[in-house]
Amino acid sequence: MTVDQVRTVPAAPSTRTRLTRVLLGRDAAITALLVAVVLVASLTVDNFSTATTWYFLFLDVFPILLIALPMTLLVIAAQIDLSVASMLGLSSVLVGALYENGWPLAVAALVALVVGAVGGALNGFLVTVVGLPSLAVTIGTLALFRGLAVGILGTRAVTGFPSGAQDLVSAHFAGTGIPVVMALFVVLALAFGVVLHATPTGRLVYAAGLNAEAARFAGGRVGRLTFWLFVASGVMSALAGVYWTLRYGSARGDNAVGLELSVVAAVLVGGVSIFGGRGALPGVVVGVLLIGALRSALRLADVSSDVINVVTGVLLIATVVGPGLVARARGAARRPGTRPSAGAPG
Amino acid sequence: MTRVLRRRETSIALALVILVVVATTANDAFLLSSDGFRDLLLAPSLLVLLAVGQAAVIITRNVDLSVSSTLGLVAFATGSMFVSSPGLSVPVVMLLGILLGAALGAVNGGLVTSARVPSLVITLGTLYAYRGITVIWAGTDRISAGDMPRSFLAIGTERVLGIPVVALVALVVVVGAGVYLGYARTGREFYAIGSEPVAARLCGLPVGRRVFFAFVLSGTLAGLAGVLFAARYATVASNAGTGLELQAVAAAVIGGVAIFGGSGTVAGAALGAVLLATIDRALPILGIPDFWQQAVVGVLIIGAIVLDRVLAVRTARRLRSTGVAEAVRPLPAARVTGGVP
Amino acid sequence: MVVNRFTILKGEAMAESDDEPGPTSSHPGASADAAPATPAAPLGPAAPLGPAAPLGPSTRTPAPTLVVRGLVKHFGPVVALARAELEVRPGEIHALVGENGAGKSTLVKLLAGVYQPTAGQMLLDGAPLEPRTPADARDAGVAVIYQEPTLFPDLSVAENVFMGRLLTGRGGLVSRKAMRERTRELLATLGVEIDPDRPALGLSIADQQLVEIVKAVSLDAKLLVMDEPTAALSGVEVDRLFAVARQLRDRGAAVVFISHRFDEIFALSDRITVMRDGEHVSTQDTAATDTATIVRQMVGRAVDTMFPRTERTPGAVVLEVQGLTRAGTFEGVDLHVRAGEILGIAGLVGSGRSEVVRAVFGIDRYDSGTVRVDGRVLAQDGPEQAMRHGLALVPEDRRRQGLHTDLSVARNVALTLRRRLSRGGILTSGAEYRVAHEWAATLQVKARDLDAVAGTLSGGNQQKVVLAKWLSTTPRVLLIDEPTRGIDVGTKAEVHRLLDRLAGDGVAVVMISSELPEVLGMSDRVLVMHEGRVTAVLDRADADPETVMSAATGTVRSAVA
The missing domain is CATH 3.40.50.300 (P-loop containing nucleotide triphosphate hydrolases)
Structure with a gap:
């Protein structure tokens, strides 16, 4: 009746088998792509392989890297947060407005982080308690948070932040092009990576994304997990807002408009499935760097910054559509006329 | 279709009337001046077109985020055609513009139906890509009034019986799309697909073809909006229409189109668009800086979906308790003996 | 000794275990042996069915409406249908019985064009029936009522009945009036009072099932398949449904009726086909058999040994x-x-x-x-x-509630233990492999290795993984x-x-x-x-x-x- 090839007790695969699987996996492929892009760019684009290039590359992608960490967990858990860039903007505006009114910068930043947590909690509440789809909720809070940001400052910009703080943000480790803030990212990435890949909570993230009902039957508190993921997303977005304010020395209501798309694109390019349950944090970090490297290489090669948006869009579609099309073509070739019943639109 | 849905449209219309009355009381130029009346109809027209297309797509349980980029690309292409081929007549250029929109919609629809990837992701990608093409093409150039024929620009300003032509076009589209979705066989199938995709397949509906057409419809209307954008504003830069995609989704959702498909009407989406645009104009008159407009939109979106959810939960609860009557009606049997402690 | 009395309804003869051949090997191939001789000449696997070779006692049998020959359906490694045979005549209500997992629902979905067969043949009125979509099947004259109603909650009852072929009136526009009236007529013939204009959302399960029936009846199909239509219906509603089924039969339609309730099967059907483990076991006249015989054929072995x-x-x-x-x-x-x-x-x-x-x-x-x-x-x-x-719960719906079909065996087994297995908050794959290995060995799960994706295992092995997942919590x-x-x-x-x-x-x-x-x-x-x-x-x-x-x-x- 069954077609199990092997009749022995299944064992853990050997280290070698596991290594092979990693090397044939998606993370390895995207890393190879990153290496290839860097190599080709280094050889063909003048000034690409300089410390300055890397310095600016890291500074530019830093906010995306920060927000991509919680976004990875959210998307793996089959949720999405489109309000991140608006929260970044709101956080930036709060830092600016409070600082302008004489608050110490550190306190203003702290308030921004708290507001980030509250905003994330609002998303989490609407999704887990009210039971709304996260897509709809975060489109709403995207408008709301951005609206608050724009409402508070209007079209004004707050500038004149203390140079000490600004210098700290753009400082780099002596002799390298690596900004100091990257150390913060490494710490955070390790924290998120460990949670996702080596804790019970991480296992639940995957389980919830693949099948929330079965995860609940296995004793997982899926609602609570989802709620805290949204809070984490709000806090990290607010942190990115603080960074953005100091990095560009300007707090404006329209800071980072549209950045949520870059983050989602990076997460998907990094191998996370939009359907949830699949993907890994290293892949996402590489995905962000890949997009960043591509952008800076193109910029150095005098390609206009606008082409880069097209590249991002096409890359996004290609990485997401490609596997599905390949699988489908393969399936069609194997069994013509057989169509799985799954695959609702949307 | 049902009383509940009809109630949503009436409540939006009511909110709109109240808003207009309040704003007019604050400053009677809001409605009673000639410009005021014109703006009341003109301001929402383009958004209405986008919202109608968006409603058709959302009803099939999809979403089209690329509409604003489609609008921008078509607007710029329309202007460029006047510059590069002065020989083309105005109607031909307009038609080509609309066809371009349809083609861009077809790309979305093709990708969504062939790759089985959520439309959110696909149209997020094309949102970037279409905008990028516009920016590459336009650079820092902009099309200005001098580049376009006077007869074309007249479409943006002319009125018939005091009603702006652009608003009339929007009205015709609302009626046409409303009749299609409400009364055409294929239009009704949009609702079926969005309401229960599995059942739609079991019913033998051509799900892929209908979803594809919904995207083409959305692209076509975005194209039309792009053409009218060029005519009305007389200048087109590469950023034309940026950000409108969220307003279009918001308009549909506020107007009662369920974000997960299957219910809502084109008229509701159109009313939602009118409400949004009118709020935009009314805020300054009411002494609120118009910077807060977006925050109001956010509150309205969240309010609308929470309201839908609360109504749904209430219905479900009511059904569960009426079910009791069935499940707990007296049994025909005596209780059988048993070892209950 | 006592256990073996598994006649299900009162009044039917009891089967005595002594009549059975000893403990039968529980191999599906043993099916033919287990089918006892019945007056209706059971169809052995070797006997092909078809219009060319009509079987059964009567020589004046009309040409069958539906013939299913050697139908096979695989889902990856899982064999859902091993070799199905079925023959339904016009003007006949044909009951299809078998235990859960016998392949009845798969057969229905093949007839309905939801799935396509891996091998085998279906004939409708002598012509090959090869529906690639449900629309194909419908157009060929097959109407199906599924176990679970498949209605559109947002649409009106009338639109639900006619979806896919909505009635149109003036100017090619959908005519709500025509659909409302036609639906009302159809509902009246069933003696049901449902407002055709109300949305399907909120209908009771029984009413939903009745709408499904109206839908199927409105098709005026050659073949009507009812997959456990009565599971959620009360006595009165069942009677109404039966009246409709008999009406259709008397009009010459072929009706396939699936049910687990033997009283219904014997009250309604003209012939009965028994399936087991995806294979045809027997076909017999209802009048010439009894519940005990049918049950024995369904189970295919003596119960004591089980x-x-x-x-x-x-x-x-x-x-x-x-x-x-x-x-x-x-x-x-x-x-x-x-x-x-x-x-x-x-x-x-x-x-x-x-x-x-x-x-x-x-x-x-x-x-x-x-x-x-x-x-x-x-x-x-x-x-x-x-x-x-x-407490531990092994839920009824394995693929939706019990298992993560896209996760590996190891991750599935360790999911319930994830907190207990972690040290200082850290959970390693090694710990998961250890516990999964232990339980996979205890329960003899068959899989390539512990990284094998659970959804690719056979149903039995999937169930063992679910059991391992819960038993590991002791x-x-x-x-x-x-x-x-x-x-x-x-x-x-x-x-x-x-x-x-x-x-x-x-x-x-x-x-x-x-x-x-x-x-x-x-x-x-x-x-x-x-x-x-x-x-x-x-x-x-x-x-x-x-x-x-x-x-x-x-x-x-x-x-x-």
């Missing part, structure tokens, strides 16, 4: 439920189970039995009543709380819903041995099953539910099929014998 039973002495009450009520679902449910005891719960689909264990385990909330474990009240705080108190109360649904015979026996051993080790087991022999064979006590209430609690000695089925169908008159 149900191992070691002596055990029940200990103290571990789980005690009192007055558990969830509005509209179940009402005033009392039950208790002791350590080392198996409590079987019987009842029809929709009787509330699964809902009760879900509520006990904390998946759903209940409105009133108490759940006690070891005498202490278990608060309503979700499954995690229940697990902490030693529960004191095991709630198990449909322990052997859709798994092969060999694994079935293993699962039964396992449950027996667990009870012997002092675990309190609550087992829900739709298979009466399983309930009777395994349980120390049997609790029967009907329409959300407990209608009987029977000791093993008192639990005979007749009493249980009477309590389950609510047809008890004087069952207090």
